[in-house]
Amino acid sequence: MDTNDVKISTKDVQVYYGDNHAIKDVSVEIEDKTVTAFIGPSGCGKSTFLRCINRMNDTIDVCRVKGDIRIDSEDIYDPKVDPVQLRAKVGMVFQKPNPFPKSIYDNVAYGPRIHGLAKNKADLDDIVENALRRGAIWDEVKDRLQAPGTGLSGGQQQRLCIARAVATEPEVLLMDEPCSALDPIATAQVEELIDELRKNYSVVIVTHSMQQAARVSQKTAFFHLGNLVEYGETSTIFTNPVDPRTESYITGRIG
Amino acid sequence: MPFTWLVLIILTIAAFGYVMGRKRALQSAGGDRRNLHSLPVYYGANVAIWAIVPAAAVLVVWMLAQPFFVNSRVLATLPDTLVSEGNSIGLVMSDVRRVADGLDVAVQQGAMSRAEATSISTETSDVRERLGEVGVALGSAVSPEVLSGAQRYRTLNATGSVIMTVIVLLIAFGGAGYAYSRSNADFRARNTVERGILALLIAAASMAILTTIGILFALLFNTIEFFKLYPAADFFFGTKWAPSFSGRGGASDLGVLSLLWGTFYISFIALLVAVPIGLFSAIYLSEYAGPRVRSIAKPLIEILAGIPTIVYGLFALLTVGPLLVSMFGKDTVGWMQGGTAVMTAGLVMGIMLIPFVSSLSDDIINAVPQAMRDGSYGLGATKSETIRQVILPAALPGIVGAILLAASRAIGETMIVVLGAGAAARLSMNPFDAMTTITAKIVSQLTGDADFASPEALVAFALGMTLFVLTLGLNVFALYIVRKYREQYD
Numbered sequence: 001m002d003t004n005d006v007k008i009s010t011k012d013v014q015v016y017y018g019d020n021h022a023i024k025d026v027s028v029e030i031e032d033k034t035v036t037a038f039i040g041p042s043g044c045g046k047s048t049f050l051r052c053i054n055r056m057n058d059t060i061d062v063c064r065v066k067g068d069i070r071i072d073s074e075d076i077y078d079p080k081v082d083p084v085q086l087r088a089k090v091g092m093v094f095q096k097p098n099p100f101p102k103s104i105y106d107n108v109a110y111g112p113r114i115h116g117l118a119k120n121k122a123d124l125d126d127i128v129e130n131a132l133r134r135g136a137i138w139d140e141v142k143d144r145l146q147a148p149g150t151g152l153s154g155g156q157q158q159r160l161c162i163a164r165a166v167a168t169e170p171e172v173l174l175m176d177e178p179c180s181a182l183d184p185i186a187t188a189q190v191e192e193l194i195d196e197l198r199k200n201y202s203v204v205i206v207t208h209s210m211q212q213a214a215r216v217s218q219k220t221a222f223f224h225l226g227n228l229v230e231y232g233e234t235s236t237i238f239t240n241p242v243d244p245r246t247e248s249y250i251t252g253r254i255g
Numbered sequence: 256m257p258f259t260w261l262v263l264i265i266l267t268i269a270a271f272g273y274v275m276g277r278k279r280a281l282q283s284a285g286g287d288r289r290n291l292h293s294l295p296v297y298y299g300a301n302v303a304i305w306a307i308v309p310a311a312a313v314l315v316v317w318m319l320a321q322p323f324f325v326n327s328r329v330l331a332t333l334p335d336t337l338v339s340e341g342n343s344i345g346l347v348m349s350d351v352r353r354v355a356d357g358l359d360v361a362v363q364q365g366a367m368s369r370a371e372a373t374s375i376s377t378e379t380s381d382v383r384e385r386l387g388e389v390g391v392a393l394g395s396a397v398s399p400e401v402l403s404g405a406q407r408y409r410t411l412n413a414t415g416s417v418i419m420t421v422i423v424l425l426i427a428f429g430g431a432g433y434a435y436s437r438s439n440a441d442f443r444a445r446n447t448v449e450r451g452i453l454a455l456l457i458a459a460a461s462m463a464i465l466t467t468i469g470i471l472f473a474l475l476f477n478t479i480e481f482f483k484l485y486p487a488a489d490f491f492f493g494t495k496w497a498p499s500f501s502g503r504g505g506a507s508d509l510g511v512l513s514l515l516w517g518t519f520y521i522s523f524i525a526l527l528v529a530v531p532i533g534l535f536s537a538i539y540l541s542e543y544a545g546p547r548v549r550s551i552a553k554p555l556i557e558i559l560a561g562i563p564t565i566v567y568g569l570f571a572l573l574t575v576g577p578l579l580v581s582m583f584g585k586d587t588v589g590w591m592q593g594g595t596a597v598m599t600a601g602l603v604m605g606i607m608l609i610p611f612v613s614s615l616s617d618d619i620i621n622a623v624p625q626a627m628r629d630g631s632y633g634l635g636a637t638k639s640e641t642i643r644q645v646i647l648p649a650a651l652p653g654i655v656g657a658i659l660l661a662a663s664r665a666i667g668e669t670m671i672v673v674l675g676a677g678a679a680a681r682l683s684m685n686p687f688d689a690m691t692t693i694t695a696k697i698v699s700q701l702t703g704d705a706d707f708a709s710p711e712a713l714v715a716f717a718l719g720m721t722l723f724v725l726t727l728g729l730n731v732f733a734l735y736i737v738r739k740y741r742e743q744y745d
């Protein structure tokens with residue numbers, strides 16, 4: 001790929017939900033301007049690990065995170081780091097499209113307004129338009145920016161959420177099964193979009209579909225029971241896995 | 256036969272029918288329950304339902320209809336002169352019933368034999384004295400017409416009860432027998448029981464609705480009665496409330512406006528207290544508090560909702576009133592004359608409404624999907640930004656609904672006002688003045704000796720109707736808003 005700069009690097013990350021040890025010793029280096037896929041059976045900790053990267057786990061009372069997670073070699077769990085600021089830099093798209101019950105415009109303008117990214121109204125208009133274009137939904141909504149975001153179709157809602165996430169100019173985009181609630185056509189649109197986004201961001205996507213991982217990602221990490229079993233080039237993982245567990249999963253024997 | 260016995264017998268028939276029906280069904284299946292269409296209990300239940308439901312229905316209808324029937328028959332035999340002597344029909348009939356009840360009591364206590372009760376006459380003995388001996392005091396000597404009416408009343412009632420008992424028991428037996436005869440393996444007892452349960456549920460629901468309609472009609476008729484005696488325009492647009500004491504003559508001023516003003520003013524102050532405190536505590540509890548704090552604080556707040564309003568009234572009268580006087584009374588700024596005032600009642604009522612607002616708002620805030628919060632946090636919003644910009648707007652219609660429901664409770668609240676706000680109907684802007692509300696005036700118009708033919712007493716119904724329309728309107732509007740909001744996330 002174009003660059004091999006490391007964007008996110010984690011070392012010996014442990015996550016506990018109360019007594020439940022959900023992530024065990026995960027060390028991984030995620031590259032910039034690359035799509036990295038997390039795959040693995042349900043409940044293996046993919047979402048949990050993803051949520052460590054923007055400290056969304058902080059919002060869960062019982063959750064404790066240990067270990068070292070760095071973005072651009074800065075420790076994001078350092079007390080000096082404000083998790084709220086961090087989340088503006090590390091955007092997140094969720095499994096179920098979750099537009100706010102506001103207009104399309106206000107949905108996208110939400111982040112920029114909170115972080116004071118726009119000098120004036122015209123500037124904000126530009127930011128919104130740009131984000132919607134990058135979310136590949138501008139043409140569909142440009143005539144009804146004041147219509148409620150909740151009135152869009154599922155696929156449009158998810159692209160709106162992606163646009164909303166890119167509006168704050170994040171450096172990393174985390175996506176937790178972004179296509180699992182979408183039909184095949186909407187999925188294809190979002191996948192295309194992910195490929196576009198790679199030019200500007202480091203994208204980490206959790207997916208249940210191995211075809212999707214193979215289609216959109218350059219790197220793949222396979223998780224099993226809280227462990228990172230195997231991590232490498234997507235093509236290698238899918239054609240020539242080292243670990244027998246990876247092979248079983250890919251060939252459909254664990255699921 | 257006493258009523259309880261009748262009910263017990265029907266229940267026994269049902270229980271017996273249950274056992275028999277179950278047995279017969281099992282027998283018809285050759286003792287193998289797998290050959291039955293339904294589980295054996297359903298066959299039993301089917302027989303029991305057939306024994307109880309038709310009999311109970313006839314019993315209820317009969318008991319409702321019999322008094323009307325007996326009354327009209329007795330009335331027909333009373334000479335017209337009795338009624339026209341300045342007595343109303345109702346008064347004569349209540350005399351008749353009272354004497355009849357007295358005879359019943361005398362028979363029960365053994366002071367009079369059954370035969371004597373039916374044959375006793377005013378010429379041979381002093382009925383008033385005889386009944387007085389058993390503790391039934393009568394206002395005046397019993398006239399022969401009333402006595403014979405009472406005796407007729409008793410016989411009619413007794414015969415009616417006997418016929419009723421027989422018919423009801425026959426129906427219970429008939430129903431049980433009919434269902435029993437159908438208890439065989441192919442009979443779809445399960446479906447029948449299902450319909451029986453449906454009927455039971457519908458009956459319960461209609462009972463609630465019918466009662467509401469009944470209350471409404473009672474209010475309505477008396478209100479119409481009132482407006483026959485008192486012009487509606489004076490009631491709705493009059494600013495003066497000065498009822499003359501009933502019986503003393505002199506026209507009353509019965510204008511509702513000053514009462515409405517008091518009602519709204521007090522409710523407004525109550526909401527001013529309850530809405531911010533209730534809403535903020537709901538936000539704290541649902542968004543910030545940890546599970547431990549929540550599990551302690553929530554029940555504590557809800558205890559407030561369990562305090563009887565009379566206790567709040569005492570609190571207003573004995574604590575808040577004097578406290579306010581010491582702050583705003585003539586020793587300081589002199590705004591407040593006495594402890595009872597709009598402010599006193601409003602503050603205390605506000606405290607009463609806090610748990611109401613907070614628990615409703617809490618439910619509504621919790622109903623906002625977690626995905627909304629995640630979405631907002633994921634964009635780098637803080638907690639309070641998320642609450643202000645995502646959660647509250649999403650929950651707003653529901654919260655408005657909660658506030659309207661609280662308002663309708665405030666408008667209908669009585670005890671706090673009676674004790675806290677005073678009794679003077681007044682149109683004043685000063686919240687430290689004593690004022691009064693619709694509810695408090697309904698109480699004062701009906702306590703003591705109320706003559707239900709005078710506008711001074713009937714006005715209570717017009718006031719009640721006004722209140723009913725107000726709170727009903729608010730409730731319907733609130734429910735409409737709440738429902739509209741619920742649809743958003745379905």
Ligand SMILES: Nc1ncnc2c1ncn2[C@@H]1O[C@H](COP(=O)(O)OP(=O)(O)O)[C@@H](O)[C@H]1O
Binds near residue numbers: 020022040045047
């Ligand atoms: N909010 C939570 N509270 C407690 N346990 C959780 C929570 N979220 C996830 N877990 C637990 O963490 C483990 C990993 O879950 P998750 O990361 O959601 O798996 P995946 O996304 O791979 O399906 C599971 O055992 C799950 O029960």
Ligand SMILES: [Mg+2]
Binds near residue numbers: 047
């Ligand atoms: Mg998951």
